[in-house]
Amino acid sequence: MYLWHGTNVRSALSIAQNDFRIDLAGSSTGTMYGLGAYFAEHCTKADEYASDEPGGYYDEVYALLLCRVCLGKFYYTKVRDTEAGSHVRSGSFDSTVGDRLTSADTFREFVLYNSDAIYPEYVVLYTRVFASDPPSKVARLTADLYHLQLPVYWANCHKDPAREPFHDQFLVAQYTVLLLQELATACFKGKTGTVEIVRAKRVENSVTWQKYVAYKKKLQQQMQGLAVDRPERPFLTARDLDSTHGGEILTFSFLNSRDSTEECVSITNLEEPLNEHLLWHGTSKEAAEKIAESDFKIPVGKDMKHAARFGNGAYLAEDLEKSLTYAEPTSDGNRVVLLCRTLCGDFYYTESHTEINAAQKREAQSKHSVLANPLGQGPREFIVPSSDQVYPEFILELKVTDWEPPPPAPTASKSKAMVRGLQGLGFRV
DSSP states (O other), X not given: OEEEEEEOHHHHHHHHHHOOOGGGTTTTTOOTTSSSEEEESSHHHHXXXXXXXXXXXXXXXXXXXXXXXXXXXXXXXXSOOTTHHHHHHTTSOSEEEEEHHHHHSSOEEEEESOGGGEEEEEEEEEOOOOTXXXXXXXXXXXXXXXXXXXXXXXXXXXXXXXXXXXXXXXXOOHHHHHHHHHHHHHHOOOSSOEEEEEEEEEEEEHHHHHHHHHHHHHHHHHHHHHTTTOSSOSSOOHHHHOGGGOOOOHHHHHHHHOSOOOTTSOGGGSOGGGTEEEEEEEEOHHHHHHHHHHOOOOOOGGGOXXXXXXXXXXXXXXSHHHHHTTOOOOTTSOEEEEEEEEEOOSEEEEOOSXXXXXXXXXXXXXOSEEEEOGGGTOOOEEEESOGGGEEEEEEEEEEEESOOOOOOOOOOOOOHHHXXXXXXXXXXX
């Protein structure tokens, strides 16, 4: 049968990830029928055991687990019996039913003492709304999609990243590798060659993630301000800006065309109104590991060793081939790319062949990123000025076969204006 179990959000996520721990039973709510996992047929009873996180991320957010349970032969009692579990341990019964409905006109409780008899099938998050609450509170609570503090598919999703910082990497499951392979193939626009994923790791870094989420909140606030003047679409998309070639970002186009995707590779986890996308970044194997551990390092000012084609920032691409041109071969000839969540926000769009002062123009127009589409022909590059706008979700090692890298972009002649621009930025020309 299905029964409810009340708890807090982090415990609910931990149970869903790692199962019930009977040894912790009663540590916060008491043990009327001995040490066990307590369930109810009424969610209002389970709510009595639920708790929130005052002052924390899950303030005023509670959790219920809807679980399959196998009661078997149950020990029935109408009174408090802290030794009820002994009847189960003796082998006479499999569970306990405490019938407080009959004796006290409250609720029945169902207690199991073996986690193998329980399967947590659903996690339900909710807030409490009282009759005295104004309608505005309900409207506020239901206005936006609710996001967990950490992605639900993370092994560490139940942790408080502020109190328990972590950096882990996990080899992804085979079905996720297959989906990533399809995505890589769809985004590889090379005239020759094929790409094959030989190794894929998913990154869970609490520090980098918190910075990314903080930037996302800032973007959301700015978007709400712009919505007054542009209610339909505060941030123009790549499709709006580059309609000549369809404009749809390759990763988005592929994922949007599928009927179903894996949770960790899905547009349902991305906020399209913020121009949040999965994009590729090519680099060396060593650099990829450093980025995963301690984030992107974007040089500024005197730390810049050379002028970037479209100004300073982290360069990402929708076309996997473009990113592969930046990826250094490993000792066995493979190449490494990062698949990153990227918050592009409001684009500064350019079709110039080269625009080294694009970052200055972006900043002057209060834009969040540069979308460079050289001569309107691509391949397009996405340049973000802050490492807080990028989260490296996957490290992929690729076997690239029969591929001839495209020739470098033809060098534009240096006009007097370009020379002055370079000199103004502190570069020798």
